Amino acid sequence: MIDFEMPTPVSRQVQFIGMLGEQVMRPRARYYDDHEGERPVEYTSLIWQTVRAQGGRNFSADTSERLDRDGRPRPRIGYLMLAHMVEALSWGDAGMYLATPGAGLGGAAVDATGTPEQKERFLRRFGEGEPKWSAMAMTEPHAGSDTAAIRTRARLSDDGREWILDGEKIFVTSGAMAARDSAGFVVVWATLDPSAGRAAIKPFVVEAGTPGMLVTKLEHKHGIRASDTAAIIFQHCRIPRENLLGSEEISDGRSSGGKGFAGAxxxxxxxxxxxxxxxxxxxxxxxxxxxxxxxxxxxxxxxxxxxxxxxxxxxxxxxxxxxxxxxxxxxxxxxxxxxxxxxxxxxxxxxxxxxxxxxxxxxxxxxxxxxxxxxxxxxxxxxxxxxxxxxxxxxxxxxxxxxxxxxxxxxxxxxxxx
Amino acid sequence: MISFTPGDEQQLVIDTVRRFASEQLRPLAHDADEQRSTPAEVLTRGWELGLLHNAIPEALGGIADAQAALTGALALEELAAGDVALGWHLLLPATFAVPLARAGSDAQRERWLTPLLEGGYAPLSAALIEPTWDFDPTALQTVAFADGDEYLLTGLKGYVARANDAAALLVYARVGDELAAFIVPRDSAGVAVLDREQHMGLRALPTYQVRFDGVWLPAASRLPGTIEPLLDRSRVALAASAVGVARGAYEYARAYALQREAFGRPIAQNQSIAFMLAEMAIEIDAARLLAWEAAWRLDRGLPAMREAALAAQYADEMVLMVTDRAVQILGGHGYIREYPVERWLREARGFPTFLGLAIV
Missing domain, CATH: 1.20.140.10 (Butyryl-CoA Dehydrogenase, subunit A, domain 3)
Structure with missing residues (x-):
C-alpha cells in the first residue's frame, strides 16, 4: 500500500546525525574549505569510533533478516537507512561525509567479490586501531564515463606469484588517505588484456605504501575540499597474486557469476x-x-x-x-x-x-x-x-x-x- | 512504513480505470474535442465504475476506505491518461458531492447526496473560478451577505461545467473574510446561465459563465464545514490529472520515436530525442510522487495545504514541458490535429487555471 510513514529507527538516526552535523561538522566546514588537503580530524576521529564499533562497514546496508515479535520477517530498511544517513551527513558537510574513514567503496568491492580469506585479510583492519580508509581507482586521464577504455595494465610476474601494475589513475576519492596516509588500501581496476575489452578488466587490492604506487597530485577542487581527490601512478607496482578480486578468467560478467566488470x-x-x-x-x-x-x-x-x-x-x-x-x-x-x-x-x-x-x-x-x-x-x-x-x-x-x-x-x- | 507500491485494491482501481480509459475514452477523445461534446453513453458507462462512490465514506452511502484521496488520485491519473475532458466530465458530480460529504450538513447530504449515490449520472456541478485574469480563490469577488436567516449572493463565475442543465451548483463565495460554499438550485431567481464558453482545450466539457444577480438563499444552503481544505483536495486532483495527461503524451511520443525512422534508423536512437524522453519520464514520476504524498496527507488528516500547493504547481509546469516536448518529437505531425499530442498541449496549458474542476 502506498505509504509515506518513515520507520522510527530512521527518524531517530536522522535526528542524531543532525546533531553531529550541527555540533561537529558545521563549525569546521569553513576551515576545511579554506585548508584543502587537511584531514577534518574532529569529524573523522569521532565517526571512526562508530565505524570501528560496526566492524568498519561505514556505508554498507544492513540486509540481514530480522523477525518481528510474531516471527514474521520485518521489511528491510538497510538502504532506506543508509540514504537518510548520507543525506543527513551531507546536510552537515558533504566534503567531510566523503572523508568518512572505513571500508567505503573499496571495501564494498572486497565485500561483493572477495573470497572469505580476502575479506578477512582486507576488511579486518577497519574494526581496530587507528582510522583507515579504502579507495576505488577507476577513472584515468583519458577514460571517465567510458570506463571500459581504461589502460592500466596488470601482468603476471615471471614466477607467477605477483601481479605487476602499470598505469595512471585520477580522481581517486580519499586516494591519499587510503594509499599513503593510513594503513588502508586502494582497489585498482586494471586490464589483463587491452584487446579483450570489459571482460579483461579486473579489480586488484593494493595495500597502502606498496612500492610502485605513488600519489602524485592532490586536486584543487571547486568544492568538497574536505575530501582528498588524488592522482595515483602505478610503476611496476608488484602485489601478491592473491590480491585480485574475483576470477582471473577473461570472460563476460555472466560466466564470472556477476563479479567482474558487469558486477562492478x-x-x-x-x-x-x-x-x-x-x-x-x-x-x-x-x-x-x-x-x-x-x-x-x-x-x-x-x-x-x-x-x-x-x-x-x-x-x-x-x-x-x-x-x-x-x-x-x-x-x-x-x-x-x-x-x-x-x-x-x-x-x-x-x-x-x-x-x-x-x-x-x-x-x-x-x-x-x-x-x-x-x-x-x-x-x-x-x-x-x-x-x-x-x-x-x-x-x-x-x-x-x-x-x-x-x-x-x-x-x-x-x-x-x- | 514507506512504500511506493499501490495496495491490491488500489491496483484493482488502477487496472479497471486504465482499461476503461484506453478502451472507452481515448477512442472518443478526438471527435469529442472537435465537436465540443461528450457522448452521453460514455458518462453512463463510466458511472458504472463507481468512482464517485469510491470518494464518499461508507457512513454517507459510499464505499470510500481510509485512502480515499489517494485512490482518487490514482483514478484521476488513469482517466486523464485516456482523456482529461471526458474524465473530468465523468467525475463532475464529485465536485458537488465531495464538498457535501466533507463539509455539508446532514440535511444537505440527505437532500442531494443520497439520491445522487442511489441514482445514475446527474450533472451536478460547482462554480469556483471567476473569469478575470487575477482570479484569487482566497479573495473571491463573488460575495454573499447575511440578512436575517438568508444570504444575498452576487457575482460572476466562469468555467462552470454543465451549468445549462445542472439541477444545482455548489457556488463558492466570500462572506466577509471567510471562504464559503452555497448550494444554489439553478432555477433560483437571479441565476442567469450565460453563453457557453470557448476554450483552447477541455472542449468536450461544456462550461458556461453564470451570473448571480442578487440571489436570495436560505441560511441552510451554506455548507457548515470549513471550505479551504476542499481547495487542497482540488489541487491534488489537478496534480494527479496533470500526471495522467503527461503520461499519455509521453507514451505516445515514445512509441512514435521508436517507430519513426529518419536517416535509416528510429529517431529514438538519437540522444537528443532519447534524453528528452528520459527527462519527461523522470518529471512525470517526480510529479506523481508529490501528488501521492499530498493525497496521503489528506487521508491521514495531516496539514496538506503546502504539499497540495507544491504538488499542483510542480505538476502544472511538468505537464506543459512534457506535452510540449511530445509535440516536438512528433515534428510536423505533432502540430496536426489528427494526432492527439497538440490537444494534450492545449489541455496542459490550462492546469494553472483549472482549480475546482476536479476533486479527490
Missing amino acids: MRTFDATRPLVAASAIGIARASLEFTITYLRQRGVTIRYDVPLHRQTAIERDLRQMEAQHRAAWLLVLRAVTAMDAGQDNALEASMSKVKAGQVATFIAQKAVELLGPEGYSCTLLLEKWMRDARINDIYEGTGQINRLIVARRLLGYSSRELR
Missing part, C-alpha cells in the same frame, strides 16, 4: 541513489538556511495565493521546495526498491539525474536570493553551491544517467543507443 557496474544501482541522497542533503541545507534567514527578516512564504499574487522570492522558494521534495521522493523510491530486492537500475539513475540537477539549482538559487550576503564567505551558502555541483558529475554524469534511463525506457542496448 551493477553496484552503481546501490551507490547512485546514495550520491543522490548526498546531493539532497546539500540542497536541504541551502533551502532551510535560506528560508530561516528570510523569515527572520520578515519575508513570508504563502502557499495558498495564486501565481499573480506571489512575490518573485515566494515563487523561487516554492519552486525550490517542490523540486527538493520531488527529487528526495525519487531517491526514496530507488532505495525502497533496493531494500525490497527489486531491480532498481532505472529508478537509481532517475534519482541521480534529478537530484544532481536539483541540488545545483537550489544552491545556486539560494546564493542569488541572498544577494551580497549569499555570495559572501561569511555564510556557507556559496560553499554549498560549490559542493553541490559535483553531484551531477561523479558516479555517472547527468548525461550518462540520462543515457541509462533512456535505454531502459526504450528497450535499447548500449549498442542501439550510444
Whole structure:
C-alpha cells in the first residue's frame, strides 16, 4: 500500500546525525574549505569510533533478516537507512561525509567479490586501531564515463606469484588517505588484456605504501575540499597474486557469476541513489538556511495565493521546495526498491539525474536570493553551491544517467543507443 | 512504513480505470474535442465504475476506505491518461458531492447526496473560478451577505461545467473574510446561465459563465464545514490529472520515436530525442510522487495545504514541458490535429487555471 510513514529507527538516526552535523561538522566546514588537503580530524576521529564499533562497514546496508515479535520477517530498511544517513551527513558537510574513514567503496568491492580469506585479510583492519580508509581507482586521464577504455595494465610476474601494475589513475576519492596516509588500501581496476575489452578488466587490492604506487597530485577542487581527490601512478607496482578480486578468467560478467566488470557496474544501482541522497542533503541545507534567514527578516512564504499574487522570492522558494521534495521522493523510491530486492537500475539513475540537477539549482538559487550576503564567505551558502555541483558529475554524469534511463525506457542496448 | 507500491485494491482501481480509459475514452477523445461534446453513453458507462462512490465514506452511502484521496488520485491519473475532458466530465458530480460529504450538513447530504449515490449520472456541478485574469480563490469577488436567516449572493463565475442543465451548483463565495460554499438550485431567481464558453482545450466539457444577480438563499444552503481544505483536495486532483495527461503524451511520443525512422534508423536512437524522453519520464514520476504524498496527507488528516500547493504547481509546469516536448518529437505531425499530442498541449496549458474542476 502506498505509504509515506518513515520507520522510527530512521527518524531517530536522522535526528542524531543532525546533531553531529550541527555540533561537529558545521563549525569546521569553513576551515576545511579554506585548508584543502587537511584531514577534518574532529569529524573523522569521532565517526571512526562508530565505524570501528560496526566492524568498519561505514556505508554498507544492513540486509540481514530480522523477525518481528510474531516471527514474521520485518521489511528491510538497510538502504532506506543508509540514504537518510548520507543525506543527513551531507546536510552537515558533504566534503567531510566523503572523508568518512572505513571500508567505503573499496571495501564494498572486497565485500561483493572477495573470497572469505580476502575479506578477512582486507576488511579486518577497519574494526581496530587507528582510522583507515579504502579507495576505488577507476577513472584515468583519458577514460571517465567510458570506463571500459581504461589502460592500466596488470601482468603476471615471471614466477607467477605477483601481479605487476602499470598505469595512471585520477580522481581517486580519499586516494591519499587510503594509499599513503593510513594503513588502508586502494582497489585498482586494471586490464589483463587491452584487446579483450570489459571482460579483461579486473579489480586488484593494493595495500597502502606498496612500492610502485605513488600519489602524485592532490586536486584543487571547486568544492568538497574536505575530501582528498588524488592522482595515483602505478610503476611496476608488484602485489601478491592473491590480491585480485574475483576470477582471473577473461570472460563476460555472466560466466564470472556477476563479479567482474558487469558486477562492478551493477553496484552503481546501490551507490547512485546514495550520491543522490548526498546531493539532497546539500540542497536541504541551502533551502532551510535560506528560508530561516528570510523569515527572520520578515519575508513570508504563502502557499495558498495564486501565481499573480506571489512575490518573485515566494515563487523561487516554492519552486525550490517542490523540486527538493520531488527529487528526495525519487531517491526514496530507488532505495525502497533496493531494500525490497527489486531491480532498481532505472529508478537509481532517475534519482541521480534529478537530484544532481536539483541540488545545483537550489544552491545556486539560494546564493542569488541572498544577494551580497549569499555570495559572501561569511555564510556557507556559496560553499554549498560549490559542493553541490559535483553531484551531477561523479558516479555517472547527468548525461550518462540520462543515457541509462533512456535505454531502459526504450528497450535499447548500449549498442542501439550510444 | 514507506512504500511506493499501490495496495491490491488500489491496483484493482488502477487496472479497471486504465482499461476503461484506453478502451472507452481515448477512442472518443478526438471527435469529442472537435465537436465540443461528450457522448452521453460514455458518462453512463463510466458511472458504472463507481468512482464517485469510491470518494464518499461508507457512513454517507459510499464505499470510500481510509485512502480515499489517494485512490482518487490514482483514478484521476488513469482517466486523464485516456482523456482529461471526458474524465473530468465523468467525475463532475464529485465536485458537488465531495464538498457535501466533507463539509455539508446532514440535511444537505440527505437532500442531494443520497439520491445522487442511489441514482445514475446527474450533472451536478460547482462554480469556483471567476473569469478575470487575477482570479484569487482566497479573495473571491463573488460575495454573499447575511440578512436575517438568508444570504444575498452576487457575482460572476466562469468555467462552470454543465451549468445549462445542472439541477444545482455548489457556488463558492466570500462572506466577509471567510471562504464559503452555497448550494444554489439553478432555477433560483437571479441565476442567469450565460453563453457557453470557448476554450483552447477541455472542449468536450461544456462550461458556461453564470451570473448571480442578487440571489436570495436560505441560511441552510451554506455548507457548515470549513471550505479551504476542499481547495487542497482540488489541487491534488489537478496534480494527479496533470500526471495522467503527461503520461499519455509521453507514451505516445515514445512509441512514435521508436517507430519513426529518419536517416535509416528510429529517431529514438538519437540522444537528443532519447534524453528528452528520459527527462519527461523522470518529471512525470517526480510529479506523481508529490501528488501521492499530498493525497496521503489528506487521508491521514495531516496539514496538506503546502504539499497540495507544491504538488499542483510542480505538476502544472511538468505537464506543459512534457506535452510540449511530445509535440516536438512528433515534428510536423505533432502540430496536426489528427494526432492527439497538440490537444494534450492545449489541455496542459490550462492546469494553472483549472482549480475546482476536479476533486479527490
